[in-house]
Amino acid sequence: MGIKSYCFKKSLWLYHFAGASCNNCDIEVLDCLTPRYDVERFGMLLIGSVRHADVLLVAGSINKKCKSRLLEVYHQAPKPLVVVAIGACGITGGVFAEGNTFAGPVDKIIPVDVYIPGCPPKPEAILAGIVNFLNKS
């Protein structure tokens, strides 16, 4: 394993994209930053600008309005970029899958590396998903 990929794994900066979600997944992502879970132990930080991002967290279903925005954010991020789809709505569409504004699950729009199911997934599940991905790659 080269020093580049080692440092990449040790310092993931998260950018948080909330689609048309019910905000439960967003709250669970924020829970990961609290003293109880503390992702800064692993060098992860929540950052405000997508230009600094290493991980794109996509939560919630994607409808026709936010599809173009998600594509734009994805193209604005510097590569290499890990895309994580959080929650049932991001992965399959969930209860919104048959709605007439629904624009397809996240992996039909951009390539997804990690799927974290749950409605909403617990903070432990989010951490476990990312750690599993890092150990595998």
Add this chain to the structure above:
Amino acid sequence: MAGHIFYFLIFPGLLFAGVGGGLLSWFDRKITARVQFRVGPPLLQPFYDFVKLMAKETIIPSNAAKTVFLLAPILAVAGACLSSVFILLPGFGISSGFRGDLVVVFYLLMVPSLAYIIGALASGNPIANLGASREMKLIIGYELSLLLVLAAIILKAGNTISLNEIIAVQQQQGAFIGSISGMLLFIVSMMCVQAKLAFVPFDIADAETEIAGGIFLEFSGFTLAMVKLAKYIMLLVLPSFVVVILLGGFRFEGIHILWSVLKLLGVVLLITLVRNTNPRLTIGQSMRFFFIWMNLFAIIAIVLAYFGY
């Protein structure tokens, strides 16, 4: 000539200040985490961040001024390295043979902030421009207070502007912070350092929650790595500057090595605690804070220093 390049690139300059500042940046993040009852990042975290950013893709926005946008972060690093050379050489007792140190240092300390402003304006992003205009207003606020502090220091040191002589005076007569005017000057200079480092009460220019990174918004990859390096260096340089002008400088003999390190860590700890216990001010509040209160404190300190207190 080779000696000067060595000073700039290796010992008090780029390499030493980068590594030392990186360790201080870890100290700052770890203390922040402990204040919030968290565990905090591992020791090498600043270096992981730096290497990762160097390896990432650098994006140049389509409507940016390309050359200026790429060169501004390098200008910031160069300015930070030069100020670290001019502050740490006298601080470590190495005579640089240059007399007008204090005035040069005052200008050099402003270079990184100016470089961030230039880079943000060159990026062509409206939110980055907003951050740049906020940073300009902040500079207008704190520079006068810092200048008054330096005036009081020159007065207390007996009308000398050489950092070597200022340290020598303090090592003979005791550090300046031991007097009433010295304490006032310490408060004012700590607030100026807080604003120069853009830490929380004054992180108006890169407020992540309202303008998404502000002046640093468009930087990515290599340029962001240079910005981080400049910030690491400034985190070493500015507390060292406070130690040199007010706390008696560094000494490297016997037990004094321990005191020197503790002085530096103490100043960084104070900065971190102020950062963690205060909310962000608005730009108007912070300018009022510097224009009225800090300038008032500094002028009182100058008057006290004139009468020998």
